[in-house]
Amino acid sequence: MKFLSVVILSISLVACSSTEVHLYTRYLSDTEIEKISSKLDESNFKVITNTLSFPETINQSTLLYSPFIKGDKTLDILINSLSDLGWAIPNVEALVSGNHWYSKDSVGLFILPEGVKQKDKIANQDLANDYESRNCDTLVNLRLNKDNTYQLTFLNKTNERKDHLKGSWKIRSYPYIELTSFNERWWFYFEIEQKVESDKVSKVNIIELKPVDHYPFFPNCSFVNGVRI
Known part of the structure; x- marks a missing residue:
């Protein structure tokens, strides 16, 4: 197997x-x-x-x-x-x-409740994780929590605005995920992509959240989480 x-x-x-x-x-x-x-x-x-x-x-x-x-x-x-x-x-x-x-x-x-996990989709429980920015100059981490809240942490700059750093997330219509700030002033949309990549050590299962628009707080950034196979 x-x-x-x-x-x-x-x-x-x-x-x-x-x-x-x-x-x-x-x-x-x-x-x-x-x-x-x-x-x-x-x-x-x-x-x-x-x-x-x-x-x-x-x-x-x-x-x-x-x-x-x-x-x-x-x-x-x-x-x-x-x-x-x-x-x-x-x-x-x-x-x-x-x-x-x-x-x-x-x-x-x-134990897997009926309809929770499908081969072509990622369940909410599997999306909840830490993600690192990719393909951009901004170092930022995204945390998707199991209670459907999110937190953004910037590592190399300080933003004057902070009301976008925390909020809630949900699957709007698979494979699209929506992040909404708690004050409902900011919305971020990403497309969920699953793929397998390889490095010098082994293959890695990747979940990548790809932006569907240009967001000035983290321009062009994708967010990735990887698990070695």
């Missing part, structure tokens, strides 16, 4: 008889996380949450399990517990997906 994630999750056996469930919460609400964690705890699983990205090979809810998992019925109990909450797990695989490895008595649980 092609490795599509740079994060290697190594899981060791702890002094506990409960099977570890590593719950990937990136696309879940706080309420959903709490319900799932409580249900699995009741079923004698040790739940460990994280917000790591999903491997690109996963496009539906998936359970990845170690071949060393204890108990013949462990997977059945886990799947049935999730089913009681209305979560179906259509894909069950052994050992590895992307660079996510599971060893000893542990499983990885990737």
Whole structure:
């Protein structure tokens, strides 16, 4: 299977008889996380949450399990517990997906609500990240937060105006993203582009936000975030 994630999750056996469930919460609400964690705890699983990205090979809810998992019925109990909450797990695989490895008595649980992640689109949760300016003389960082707020930080100049530095962001109509200052005096529009680039080390998955207009605060700047493959 092609490795599509740079994060290697190594899981060791702890002094506990409960099977570890590593719950990937990136696309879940706080309420959903709490319900799932409580249900699995009741079923004698040790739940460990994280917000790591999903491997690109996963496009539906998936359970990845170690071949060393204890108990013949462990997977059945886990799947049935999730089913009681209305979560179906259509894909069950052994050992590895992307660079996510599971060893000893542990499983990885990737829950993906229907319609959240599509191969030709980027989910809001995956857009939330730090971006650096590209193709311009202005050094500026753009932070897209998970609560749909943004922050611009200029590194090599001071702007007299500061009311454009913070605001909210949303997908207006994919692949276009809109940034609006909190005082609603400034609007910035970018086109979202996904691509793979290479450097001397490896290939890199790139998300680039390309301006659709000329903005005087950061003329011609694109903003990029990259993850090594």
